[in-house]
Amino acid sequence: MEAKVRVDAQAEGHLIPRTIYGHFLEHLGQCINEGLWTERGGEDLFQGGIARPVLEAIRSLRPGLIRYPGGCFADGYHWQDGIGPREKRPRRPNRMWSRFGKALGPDDHNHFGTDEFLALCQELGAEPMLTVNVGSGTPEEAAAWVEYCNGSESTYWGQQRVMNGRAEPWAVKFWCVGNEMWNPGEFGFCGPSTYAQRLLRFSSAMRAKDPELRLVAVGLGDPWNWWNRVVLEGVGPHADYLSIHAYYPALFFLNHFIRRDRRRNADSFYWVMAGVEDFGRILDRAGRACVRHSPPGKPVRLAFDEWNVWYSLRHIVRSNYGLREGLFAASVLNLLQRLAEQVPIACIAQMVNVLGVVVSDGRRAFLTPTGQVFKLYTENAGERWLPSEVECESLAMAGKRLPVLDASATLDASGERLALFLVNRHYEQGVTVELELQGCKPGHAATLEWLCHEDPLARNTFEEPERVALAREEITLSDPPRVKLPPHCAACLNLTFGV
Structure with a gap:
């Protein structure tokens, strides 16, 4: 998707x-x-x-x-x-x-x-x-x-x-x-x-x-x-x-x-x-x-x-x-x-x-x-919210439409780090997200941090306190930037740039 x-x-x-x-x-x-x-x-x-x-x-x-x-x-x-x-x-x-x-x-x-x-x-x-x-x-x-x-x-x-x-x-x-x-x-x-x-x-x-x-x-x-x-x-x-x-x-x-x-x-x-x-x-x-x-x-x-x-x-x-x-x-x-x-x-x-x-x-x-x-x-999260627009498929829910992807972008106080929060709300399918960043050119290096599990109802316990836990990876961005999100996942993509 x-x-x-x-x-x-x-x-x-x-x-x-x-x-x-x-x-x-x-x-x-x-x-x-x-x-x-x-x-x-x-x-x-x-x-x-x-x-x-x-x-x-x-x-x-x-x-x-x-x-x-x-x-x-x-x-x-x-x-x-x-x-x-x-x-x-x-x-x-x-x-x-x-x-x-x-x-x-x-x-x-x-x-x-x-x-x-x-x-x-x-x-x-x-x-x-x-x-x-x-x-x-x-x-x-x-x-x-x-x-x-x-x-x-x-x-x-x-x-x-x-x-x-x-x-x-x-x-x-x-x-x-x-x-x-x-x-x-x-x-x-x-x-x-x-x-x-x-x-x-x-x-x-x-x-x-x-x-x-x-x-x-x-x-x-x-x-x-x-x-x-x-x-x-x-x-x-x-x-x-x-x-x-x-x-x-x-x-x-x-x-x-x-x-x-x-x-x-x-x-x-x-x-x-x-x-x-x-x-x-x-x-x-x-x-x-x-x-x-x-x-x-x-x-x-x-x-x-x-x-x-x-x-x-x-x-x-x-x-x-x-x-x-x-x-x-x-x-x-x-x-x-x-x-x-x-x-x-x-x-x-x-x-x-x-x-x-x-x-x-x-x-x-x-x-x-x-x-x-x-x-x-x-x-x-940064200290300032940035406007963003999402183009994605929607799911039919009792006569309503639920966008599969939810997003919010923030900028830190220095103006040099953008954090893009993404939620893939699809139960079964991953999403490849293309980013269109206006007014900035990010560096090739970025950090992706995410929370997911193969079971969308998975819970942590005293025996397995990190069964569902955050994972972090340094990634290299393509041109245009793209990130892949697994099903039922929340993520944050951190980018650094000069505006």
Whole structure:
């Protein structure tokens, strides 16, 4: 199969913030308890609870941002339970997730709290994003949290932070004002007008402690933008971002997908690949709402701070996704690079075990193919997106057309290295990709790095942690440049040139 990609290296593309390569930690299933954090003790644990293999697996992802503590959990969480000496912290029931059983909502020992999370972000070089409790908390509680994180030692809560071992303020910039208030299962469930009034009260209290905060309002990916319009018009200049969450397949289609997923065939594979197109439509709709209803002079942008595939309730206890889901993630990252101007924040849900990027038993860890994809992108992506065009065959999918090849191009800060990300979404056929590079002449030497396996559903395990792993090869480019991609493959071609 043949395809062509055109890239204009002289175009003035937009910047790509590292915050699109974000992740998410929530007290849910085995994400934190016996995933990120172990209670089994031992030597050489980061912050007293994160095993070194787990830490290094997470570090290899190079996360640009991490969101915590939820998610739905956040609207039942009181942050003061998770500070101070660990032996004095109260053990609390998981108010949100224990309603579905202890496996989903184990008790929270509160040993991984504010300071442990922020120390982890600092260690990894990731921006932290905290979600305040709007559902069962108060503006005063949220403001105290801001003061604890960002206040000087002359403030009451800043002094408490110093007493707990952190002298300098944490300087947390991004704060989500609640989570999914439109969700009937959420603590604090309400309509958009009520939520907008709550956000104004929280904003006033929180910004009295730190006026430089960047606040994320709750949004909704509904087809009519009703929620988003009411919220944006109600909060005016008090929100900086609008949060959008999307999982594939949507719950309405879940049973249909499960029937397909039981068959290891091309139909099931393509159905997952097509989900990226749904994400694009959701973000496009929400982006239009921001353009139309943002206050004059202050455009609100999107925070796509929960996204992933999600097939089963048990997967939010612990799951181990395969290559198919990794290729889905690669196409989402291509989408996010293209949309980074309007969607500067994104978080895959979640970082450890739950819909997992990293699989851990609290002591050992390995990257799923999705984690390998994040490595591919964060190690190679440049700081600026370049426009590109793809000519290729398309697959018919329930009346829609799915292009076989997906591509995104980036340029590094020096202007001398182009990284072209390619996803071959064909189940069975390889693709030979011809490159047409405008405004640049690459050298003959290039580097091709790829992720593939003969089985499109292949998974890594503790016994075979690199069954699906990145491979790298130095190649010599032809004229015109061509690269061959195997079936169901994600790749990055690195070129150097003078523009």
